Amino acid sequence: MKLGWRRWWPALTIALLILTATMPAAMGSTPSPQTPQTSDEDVVVTDAGPVRGTVAADYRLFQGIPYAAPPVGELRWRSPRPVSPWTEPRDATAPGSRCPQVGDEYNGPRSEDEDCLFLDVTTPRPADPASPKPVMVWIHGGGLVGGAGSDHDGRRLAVAGDVVVVTVNYRLGILGFFAHPELTNGGYGLEDQQAALRWVRDNITAFGGDPGNVTLFGESGGAVSVCAHLTSPTAAELFHRAIIQSGGCIGDAPANTFFPGVPEFATWPTIEEIEGIGAAVAAGAGCGDPATAVACLRALPAADLLVGTAIFTRPGSGTPLLPESPELALNEGRFHQVPVLAGHTRDEGTMWAAFHPQPITAAYYQEQLAIAFGDDAGRIAAEYPVADYDTPGLAWAAVVTDRVWACPTLAGHRLFAADVPTFVYRFDDRNAPRIFPETPEIPLGAYHASELLYLFATVGLGAPEPLTAGQRELSTQMIQYWANFARSGDPNGPGLPAWEPFTNDDPVPIVQGLAPGAAGIDAIDAIAEHRCDFWAELATGD
Numbered sequence: 001m002k003l004g005w006r007r008w009w010p011a012l013t014i015a016l017l018i019l020t021a022t023m024p025a026a027m028g029s030t031p032s033p034q035t036p037q038t039s040d041e042d043v044v045v046t047d048a049g050p051v052r053g054t055v056a057a058d059y060r061l062f063q064g065i066p067y068a069a070p071p072v073g074e075l076r077w078r079s080p081r082p083v084s085p086w087t088e089p090r091d092a093t094a095p096g097s098r099c100p101q102v103g104d105e106y107n108g109p110r111s112e113d114e115d116c117l118f119l120d121v122t123t124p125r126p127a128d129p130a131s132p133k134p135v136m137v138w139i140h141g142g143g144l145v146g147g148a149g150s151d152h153d154g155r156r157l158a159v160a161g162d163v164v165v166v167t168v169n170y171r172l173g174i175l176g177f178f179a180h181p182e183l184t185n186g187g188y189g190l191e192d193q194q195a196a197l198r199w200v201r202d203n204i205t206a207f208g209g210d211p212g213n214v215t216l217f218g219e220s221g222g223a224v225s226v227c228a229h230l231t232s233p234t235a236a237e238l239f240h241r242a243i244i245q246s247g248g249c250i251g252d253a254p255a256n257t258f259f260p261g262v263p264e265f266a267t268w269p270t271i272e273e274i275e276g277i278g279a280a281v282a283a284g285a286g287c288g289d290p291a292t293a294v295a296c297l298r299a300l301p302a303a304d305l306l307v308g309t310a311i312f313t314r315p316g317s318g319t320p321l322l323p324e325s326p327e328l329a330l331n332e333g334r335f336h337q338v339p340v341l342a343g344h345t346r347d348e349g350t351m352w353a354a355f356h357p358q359p360i361t362a363a364y365y366q367e368q369l370a371i372a373f374g375d376d377a378g379r380i381a382a383e384y385p386v387a388d389y390d391t392p393g394l395a396w397a398a399v400v401t402d403r404v405w406a407c408p409t410l411a412g413h414r415l416f417a418a419d420v421p422t423f424v425y426r427f428d429d430r431n432a433p434r435i436f437p438e439t440p441e442i443p444l445g446a447y448h449a450s451e452l453l454y455l456f457a458t459v460g461l462g463a464p465e466p467l468t469a470g471q472r473e474l475s476t477q478m479i480q481y482w483a484n485f486a487r488s489g490d491p492n493g494p495g496l497p498a499w500e501p502f503t504n505d506d507p508v509p510i511v512q513g514l515a516p517g518a519a520g521i522d523a524i525d526a527i528a529e530h531r532c533d534f535w536a537e538l539a540t541g542d
Contacts, residue, residue: 041125046203049086054093055125058159062121062207063150064096067199068192070115071171076298077183080117080195095120095150099172100302102146102309112302114175119196122154122165127208134486135209137200137239138167139193141220141247141449144313145173156457160476161483164209168196173309175302179274179316180282182294186274187315187322190228197229197238215241215486219449223247223342224267224314227412230336231329232321241489243482244342246448250327250415251408254372257400258352268325271316281308330415339489340416341482343425343511344409347445349400353393354442360393362386368396376538383534393442406530410511417502417509423491424502425481426526427451428515429474433465451514454478470516477521478514497521 042055044062053062068080075081096118103110127133138154140147154165169192170176176189185191201211216239218226226242227249229235248267255264282288285304287296297305317325329335353360360368365386369377380399389395406426416422430443432450444450453467454475467475481491481499491499500510500523511526527533 043089044206046206048083050089051092052089053121058125059155060123060125060127060207061155062092063094064118065090065092065121066096066117067119067168068117068195071117071175071188071192072114074298076114076175077178077180077185077188077294079185079188079191095148096169098148098150099169100175100306100309101142101172102306104146112306114302116169116171117192117195118149119166119168119199120150120154121204121207121209122158122167123208124159124162124164127164129205129208131208132205132210132213133162133164133208134483135164135166135200135204135211135214136161136482136486137197137214137216138165139170139216139218139222139225140167141218141222142172143310144177144189144221144224145310147172147221152452153457156475157455157479157482160479161486163483163486164204164207166196166200166204166209168193170196174281174305174312175309177274177312177315178278178281179271179312180278180294180297181275182290183278185319185321186271186278187228187319190225190232190315190321193225193229194232194235194238197235201238212240213487214239215243217243217245217482218247219245219452220247221313224249227326227330228315228322230338231324231326231334233323234321236336239336239338241339241486242336242341243485244340244409245451246344246348246405248405248408249330249412251404251411253404256368256371257349257404260356260368267314268317268322268327269314270325271318274312274314274316277311281311284308330412333415333419335416335419337420339421339423339485340413341423341425341485341491342409342413342416343427344405345427345446345448345450346430347397347401348405348448349397349402350394350438350442350444351436351448352400353397354436354438354444356393359441360391360396362392365392365396369399379538383531391441397442402530402532403535406526407532407535410509410527410530410532413502414504414509417504421489422502423485423499423512424509424526425499425512425514426524427454428513428520428524429454429471430515431468432471433467451478455482468516470520474514474516474520 043050043052051062051065053060066083069083097113097116098111099116100112138152140149149167149169152167158165170189171192179186204211216226223244224247226244252266282293287293369380373380384395384399386392386395413424427446430445433453438444484493485491499512502509508525510523513522513524
């Protein structure tokens, strides 16, 4: 393979660090403050030892619980190992360390601490082990190179949804998805997530959760992780439902559709492809001798490795963890047969367009189409003419939304719907609070990850505007949908607008639009709105 990564990885680094942005929220109605109360409820005994958390009027919160041994020294780039037990109650009132990442104003602080395999557990009160509650295990987004589970505060979801929420840290970037011919795997971050799921299986009963009713859910890079686990044989029976938010299980990204300078890439590379890049990175770090490369790299501090971390954003297929590409497995119906709830935001592409290093003029729009689509650029320009949009930047954002996000994910939903109950949404609130800056040329609309503001009490950094009354109502409805799905595999419930399943038998499969207002939740024809028939014809050369 060609190892041209030195040419483009700086641009990819920028793009993927933007992708890692995790969205903050200032909910208009949040659970009670973390006011500690003295109670036997603040101590829970895990299989490694007791933990002492925070007890408030309507929830309990246990933070920074180690679920695996620190992956440091000789354990760097090895499968997660059991944590060393303890006997005295361990303080669980503050988050554990973030996994190593570059850090920026969108993601949070830089971290170089490899002792980072922690999770947080939030339970509603009362939580009685005799009446266990559904469990929702959250895999954070961030392009698999940034973020932390603790960025996502599960109190509102736990209390309003009456579920146990677990948020997980996992190894990222070069420490989580590096591969080399001298190693046996390339998905250590995924292995960490499965270790956390096994921890849930073995320990969640003590927190009042039901280990037999676990929903795995994630957004962006976390959603890609859920896709991987759905086809991973080593994840069998570790979860019973799946929620996939703004992350494709199938498809690819044409050149420049994420950021200028980023070449075309597939969602699921092979392990051999990543090993080739890993060998080149090792040589660039002064560890070029194949016989000693891994030992040489293990001797380097994490800080020295982070310079190349954004290259490693996907696990390689062809390993015991992922024997085959998840896209191939899904196309052939080889995945864990669990109910699926999945969707994306209406304007996924606006964030990528907004971060272009120069204004998107009409001429620049045509240039980008040519780079991304070659001989098909003219047909796409005719389908998405600048005259139909307020600005050329919005035309480019629409192309990216439809080609990279909406149509591939809808095609993936068809694969799920052939075998399992499938419910599909599109988040449509174009007035969602902003965390990213926007310009008059590219208003963000319902941008990538904006739905997270409606599910979590607070997420990540910053202080966007509070939700309006209508948005708070939508938040409550979404939490009930998500929690109902976790409880039964069906999001429907009393007082909620009906949500019909997505089925291939319908001429127009049902996609539930989610927006505030009396008519804000309703079925939409997402396939037509995102011109998926056009993109399908283009792909087949018709």
